Each structure stands twice: as C-alpha cells, then as structure tokens.
Amino acid sequence: MRVELWGTRGSLPAPGTETTRYGGNTSSVLVVGSEGEHILLDAGTGIRPLGLALPEDIARLDILVTHLHMDHLQGLGFFPPLFGHHVEVHIWGPPSTTMSLHRRLSRYLSPPLFPVRLRDMPRRPELHDARPYFRVGSIRVRADRICHPGGTVGYRLTDPNGSCLAYLPDHEPALGQRHFPAAREWTSGFDLARHADLLIHDAQYTDEEYPDHVGWGHTSVSQLAALASLAEARQLMPFHHDPSHDDEQLDAMTAVVAERAPSVTLLPGREGSRLELAPA
Amino acid sequence: MIAAPMAQHPIELILTRELASYLATPMFLVGPEGELLFYNEPAEGLLGYRFDEALEIPLNEWASTYQLFDSASGERLPIDEFPVVAALRERRPHHTSLTYQRPDGARLPIVVTSIPLIGQGGELLGAVAIFWEDRRG
Numbered sequence: 001m002r003v004e005l006w007g008t009r010g011s012l013p014a015p016g017t018e019t020t021r022y023g024g025n026t027s028s029v030l031v032v033g034s035e036g037e038h039i040l041l042d043a044g045t046g047i048r049p050l051g052l053a054l055p056e057d058i059a060r061l062d063i064l065v066t067h068l069h070m071d072h073l074q075g076l077g078f079f080p081p082l083f084g085h086h087v088e089v090h091i092w093g094p095p096s097t098t099m100s101l102h103r104r105l106s107r108y109l110s111p112p113l114f115p116v117r118l119r120d121m122p123r124r125p126e127l128h129d130a131r132p133y134f135r136v137g138s139i140r141v142r143a144d145r146i147c148h149p150g151g152t153v154g155y156r157l158t159d160p161n162g163s164c165l166a167y168l169p170d171h172e173p174a175l176g177q178r179h180f181p182a183a184r185e186w187t188s189g190f191d192l193a194r195h196a197d198l199l200i201h202d203a204q205y206t207d208e209e210y211p212d213h214v215g216w217g218h219t220s221v222s223q224l225a226a227l228a229s230l231a232e233a234r235q236l237m238p239f240h241h242d243p244s245h246d247d248e249q250l251d252a253m254t255a256v257v258a259e260r261a262p263s264v265t266l267l268p269g270r271e272g273s274r275l276e277l278a279p280a
Numbered sequence: 281m282i283a284a285p286m287a288q289h290p291i292e293l294i295l296t297r298e299l300a301s302y303l304a305t306p307m308f309l310v311g312p313e314g315e316l317l318f319y320n321e322p323a324e325g326l327l328g329y330r331f332d333e334a335l336e337i338p339l340n341e342w343a344s345t346y347q348l349f350d351s352a353s354g355e356r357l358p359i360d361e362f363p364v365v366a367a368l369r370e371r372r373p374h375h376t377s378l379t380y381q382r383p384d385g386a387r388l389p390i391v392v393t394s395i396p397l398i399g400q401g402g403e404l405l406g407a408v409a410i411f412w413e414d415r416r417g
C-alpha cells in the first residue's frame with residue numbers, strides 16, 4: 001500500500017514560515033491499496049487539498065475517523081468529493097451506545113458551526129460504526145479503543161501482501177502508569193502497534209512538557225520511543241505535532257525518539273511525505 | 281475474518297486497573313468470562329492473598345480459593361451468586377452482604393458492590409467488585 005501524509009499537525013492548524021517542513025494541516029493520511037482502495041485516515045484540514053488531488057475515476061472513498069475531536073473532522077465540510085456526485089463516500093467512526101455517528105458528526109456539520117447539514121450534502125456519505133474488524137476492499141482493518149478522552153480508536157490496516165500500517169494519532173498510553181511501559185497486556189495500543197511495518201503515532205510533547213499535560217490524551221517523545229520498542233514496530237513516524245512546535249523543535253524531538261528507540265527506523269512525520277509500504 | 285490472538289486487554293480494563301491501583305478501597309477486576317485479572321493492595325490486605333501478576337486465573341479456580349458464604353445460612357456461596365458473576369450475567373450492578381473466609385480460617389463479614397463494565401459499543405468487557413469489611417455487625 002501507498003501512504004501519503006497530507007496533514008501531520010495536532011490540535012489546531014499551524015501554517016506559517018516556521019512550519020513549512022513539517023506542515024500546518026491537521027491529521028489527514030491517504031492510504032492507497034494495491035487494488036485501488038482509497039482510504040483516508042482522519043478528516044483534518046489536509047483532506048481539502050487531498051480531495052482536490054484525487055483521481056477523477058475512483059468510485060469509492062472510505063474515511064476512517066479515529067474520534068470526533070475537531071482537528072480530526074474539520075476538513076469534512078471542505079472535502080470536494082462530498083460536494084460532487086461521482087464518488088461514493090463512506091465514513092467510519094468509533095461506536096457509541098448513546099449517540100449515533102450521524103448525530104455526533106452533525107454537531108459540527110450543521111448551523112451555526114457550519115452552513116450545510118450532513119443530509120443536504122450533494123453526495124451524502126454512508127456512515128458506519130468502526131467494528132473491531134472490517135474490510136475495505138482487500139484491506140483488513142482492525143479498530144481498537146485506545147486511551148484518549150472521549151471514545152477514540154486506533155486503526156491497523158493490513159493489505160493482502162501482509163504489510164501493515166498502524167495509525168494512532170491521539171493516544172496517551174502512559175496515563176496513570178507509574179512505570180511506562182507496563183507489561184504488554186496492560187499497555188494501551190500494544191495490539192495495534194505490534195510488529196507494524198509503519199507506526200504513525202502521537203508525539204505531541206517533549207519530555208519536559210508532558211508532566212503539565214497529564215490526562216490531555218497525548219504522548220511524549222520518550223514514551224513514544226518506549227511504546228514503539230515494546231511493540232517492535234519496524235518503522236515509526238512521529239505525528240500530531242503540537243502547534244507550538246516549529247520545524248527546528250520537531251527536528252530535535254525526532255532526534256530524541258531516534259536515540260531512545262535505536263531498533264526502530266525513524267521517519268520524520270512531514271506533510272507531503274509519501275512512501276510505499278512493503279512487508280519486512 | 282480470524283481475530284488475531286489477544287495480547288492486550290481492552291483500554292477500559294487497563295484504565296480500571298490503573299484506577300484501582302490508586303485507591304484505598306479494595307477492588308477486584310475480572311474479564312468477561314469471570315477470569316481474575318487484578319486486585320489492588322487494599323484487596324490483598326482484606327483477602328489475605330497476594331495478587332500474582334503472572335497468572336490470569338479462571339473463574340472456577342479463584343472461586344474455589346476465595347471462600348464466600350451466605351451470611352444468613354452460613355452455606356458456601358455457589359459461583360453463580362458471586363457478585364461479579366451476577367453482574368456479568370445480568371449486566372447490572374449488584375450489592376450484597378457476605379461472609380469471607382481468610383486463608384487462616386478467620387471469617388469476616390463483608391459488603392460487596394459489583395459493577396459490570398460495558399463499553400461504549402455495548403460490549404461486555406468484564407466486571408469490577410468493590411468490597412469492604414462490614415463492621416456494623
């Protein structure tokens with residue numbers, strides 16, 4: 001499968017001259033499967049340009065939303081395929097017994113926050129609960145709940161040749177743990193990340209910043225290195241960069257992860273990156 | 281599709297264990313089949329057994345170790361009536377008074393509240409029991 005990063009920022013877009021290399025758009029990743037499947041991981045602000053760049057002839061798009069925080073949804077209202085008539089759009093999100101995905105998405109996609117209602121979109125998307133296991137074409141998807149405020153899943157995508165992508169953009173596996181990482185069975189996200197050919201994972205905070213943000217739902221660079229090592233991920237891409245971090249700081253944070261997780265190949269989480277994922 | 285073997289517990293159980301490890305209230309955590317996953321230090325004190333990190337103990341096994349009696353009749357409590365088992369089966373909380381026999385043979389009255397853990401998607405993940413010594417009697 002091919003993986004393209006269209007937005008790697010967390011929390012809030014961060015455009016500007018200080019962030020040109022890592023980019024300013026929020027969580028948006030395109031995965032193209034070997035049989036032409038087009039899967040979007042999250043619908044941050046990066047899906048607007050992504051939607052414009054999609055080939056005209058695709059019949060179906062699947063958007064896998066990890067959770068309903070605004071930085072993962074904001075692009076939906078500006079996603080060209082929802083305003084065209086050609087593509088069938090499916091949106092998957094974490095299940096809830098209290099409120100349907102439609103109602104939860106409608107909190108944003110309705111006035112006064114947004115002028116157009118979900119049901120009035122020219123290409124009304126089909127909504128699905130992200131069950132623990134499902135398929136998009138030939139790609140097997142596992143959705144598992146992870147530690148982040150307000151019903152959040154991470155995704156693991158496996159293509160028929162066995163290559164595997166784990167995507168956990170918002171995740172605080174160290175929450176409440178006196179020593180991190182704990183044993184694997186008591187570590188949030190372990191199953192999703194285990195032996196991934198590429199792990200795209202929250203790396204919001206420096207080690208110094210984390211103690212002031214316990215419970216906010218994110219990971220420090222040393223925690224990320226520990227988790228990726230425990231899960232024996234092959235390649236790791238730090239993601240969901242804090243909007244206050246400029247390119248220089250992100251270079252330094254990436255270097256800390258590389259130093260702490262020497263067995264993992266580190267790929268900087270930069271908007272515009274593309275890679276072809278093959279099994280080890 | 282074949283599910284991958286589970287190496288990791290659901291996040292709800294991980295967070296429950298973390299919470300229990302910070303509480304002074306004895307707390308006991310089981311999985312969906314009633315298998316014993318964790319109890320905290322205050323529970324160790326009351327039960328008289330150390331928690332063994334290495335083992336996940338099936339319901340039948342731990343239910344024969346930790347001896348519970350009906351306070352009124354003095355009869356051994358059947359597994360079906362263990363508060364966590366009832367909470368799992370009926371998917372609702374249970375509250376009851378029982379007698380617990382410690383490994384040294386001493387019996388003490390306890391009060392148990394057990395709560396099923398049901399995920400946002402409606403799945404039954406396990407149950408937790410909070411208990412304490414009943415000093416009223």
Ligand SMILES: [Zn+2]
Pocket residue numbers: 010011069071072169170240
């Ligand atoms: Zn986020």
Ligand SMILES: [Zn+2]
Pocket residue numbers: 067069148170217
């Ligand atoms: Zn979030």
